[in-house]
Amino acid sequence: MKLNLNIEPLDTWLKPSHQPLVIAGPCSAETEEQLLATADLLAKTGKISVLRAGIWKPRTRPGEFEGIGSIGLEWLKKAKLATGLPITVEVANGKHVEEALAAGVDILWVGARSTVNPFTVQEIADALQGVDIPVMVKNPVNPDLSLWIGALERINNAGITKLAAISRGFSSFEKSAFRNEPMWELTIQLKTLCPQLPVICDPSHICGNRELIPYISQKALDLEMQGLMIESHIDPSVAWTDAKQQLTPSALSDLIDHLTVRTPEPANPVVSDKLAELRKQIDKIDDLLIQKVAERMSIVEKIGEYKRDNDITILQLNRWDEIIKKRASFGKALKLDEEFTTKMLELIHAESIRRQTEIMNTKTAVSEK
Numbered sequence: 001m002k003l004n005l006n007i008e009p010l011d012t013w014l015k016p017s018h019q020p021l022v023i024a025g026p027c028s029a030e031t032e033e034q035l036l037a038t039a040d041l042l043a044k045t046g047k048i049s050v051l052r053a054g055i056w057k058p059r060t061r062p063g064e065f066e067g068i069g070s071i072g073l074e075w076l077k078k079a080k081l082a083t084g085l086p087i088t089v090e091v092a093n094g095k096h097v098e099e100a101l102a103a104g105v106d107i108l109w110v111g112a113r114s115t116v117n118p119f120t121v122q123e124i125a126d127a128l129q130g131v132d133i134p135v136m137v138k139n140p141v142n143p144d145l146s147l148w149i150g151a152l153e154r155i156n157n158a159g160i161t162k163l164a165a166i167s168r169g170f171s172s173f174e175k176s177a178f179r180n181e182p183m184w185e186l187t188i189q190l191k192t193l194c195p196q197l198p199v200i201c202d203p204s205h206i207c208g209n210r211e212l213i214p215y216i217s218q219k220a221l222d223l224e225m226q227g228l229m230i231e232s233h234i235d236p237s238v239a240w241t242d243a244k245q246q247l248t249p250s251a252l253s254d255l256i257d258h259l260t261v262r263t264p265e266p267a268n269p270v271v272s273d274k275l276a277e278l279r280k281q282i283d284k285i286d287d288l289l290i291q292k293v294a295e296r297m298s299i300v301e302k303i304g305e306y307k308r309d310n311d312i313t314i315l316q317l318n319r320w321d322e323i324i325k326k327r328a329s330f331g332k333a334l335k336l337d338e339e340f341t342t343k344m345l346e347l348i349h350a351e352s353i354r355r356q357t358e359i360m361n362t363k364t365a366v367s368e369k
C-alpha cells in the first residue's frame with residue numbers, strides 16, 4: 001500500500017541556510033527579551049533555518065504554564081524582522097490558526113497531543129481551507145501510525161500540499177532512557193508508505209535531556225530524515241518549560257558542527273560498485289533464508305497434521321523453551337544479539353502456530369459436514 005498524499009518537495013518551500021536543516025528556538029516564548037535574545041544568538045550561528053517558539057502549550061495538569069498566548073505572536077514577528085528567520089508555532093485549534101495566519105507566521109505545526117484527536121485535527125484542517133501555508137504534523141503521543149497518517153490526510157485534504165511529518169517519539173508506560181520512545185520503525189513505515197513526505201526529527205522531545213540529543217540527532221539524519229527541530233533557550237537553567245532538554249544557542253551550534261550529513265546515494269562510482277557487489281551477496285543469502293524458512297514451515301505443517309490426527313496440542317511449551325534457549329546461545333556464539341535471535345524466532349513460532357491452527361480447524365470443518 002502507498003499513501004496517496006499530494007505533496008510538494010521540501011526544498012520548494014523551505015530552503016535550508018545550512019546543512020542539515022535545523023529549526024530551533026525556545027520550547028516556550030516566555031518574555032519578549034528572552035525570545036529576541038535567543039533568536040538573535042541562533043541567527044548569528046548561521047546554522048538555523050527557521051525560528052520556533054511555543055505560545056499555546058498543552059500541559060498535562062492544570063496550573064502549569066500554558067504558554068504566553070497571542071502576545072507571543074507579536075514577539076515572534078519582531079524576532080523575524082530582526083533576524084530574517086522564518087517563524088513557526090504550534091496550533092491546536094481553529095482560533096490559533098486564524099491568529100497565526102493573521103500574524104504572518106510562515107509555518108505551522110500540529111502537536112502530538114492534537115494529532116491524537118481527529119476532531120481537533122479536522123478543526124485545524126477546516127481553518128486551513130484555501131490557505132497556502134506549510135504545515136508540519138507531529139506523530140501522535142501513542143504509537144498509532146494510522147492516527148498520524150489520518151492527521152496528514154486531513155490537512156492534505158484541506159489543500160495543504162506543503163506538508164511534513166515530525167517524529168517526536170512515543171509515550172511508553174515503561175521507564176527508559178528516553179522521555180518518548182523513538183520507535184523508529186513507525187517513522188520508517190511512514191516513509192515507506194509515502195516516500196515523498198518530508199520527515200523532520202524532534203530530538204528534544206524524544207530525549208527529554210540535553211545529553212542524548214547529539215546521539216538522536218545523528219541517528220535521525222542517518223535514517224534519512226530531512227531536518228531537525230531542536231529546542232534552544234538563552235539560559236535553559238531558568239526556562240519555564242522543558243528546562244532539562246533545551247540547549248543554549250552556542251551548545252546547539254556546537255552540536256550541529258559535530259553532525260555528519262550523509263547522502264542516501266554514493267557520489268563516488270567505486271563506492272557504488274562495491275555496495276552493489278556486497279548487496280548481491282546479501283540477495284543470495286536472503287534467497288536462501290527464505291527458502292529455509294519455507295522448508296521449515298512445511299515440516300511444521302506435517303507436525304500439525306500429525307498433531308491433528310492424534311489429538312496433540314498445537315503449542316508445545318517445553319519444546320519451544322528448548323528451541324529458544326539453544327538457538328539464542330548458538331546465535332550468541334555467532335555474534336548475533338540474543339534479543340534479536342529471540343525476536344526472530346518468536347515471529348517464526350507465531351507463524352507456525354497460525355499454520356497449525358489452520359490445519360486443526362480444517363479437520364473440524366470436514367468432520368462437521
Ligand SMILES: C=C(O[C@@H]1C=C(C(=O)O)C=C[C@H]1O)C(=O)O
Pocket residue numbers: 300303314315316317319320323348349352353356
Ligand atoms: C512445530 C511444532 O509446533 C509448535 C511450533 C514450534 C516451532 O515452530 O518450532 C515448536 C513448538 C510448538 O509450539 C512442534 O510441536 O514441534
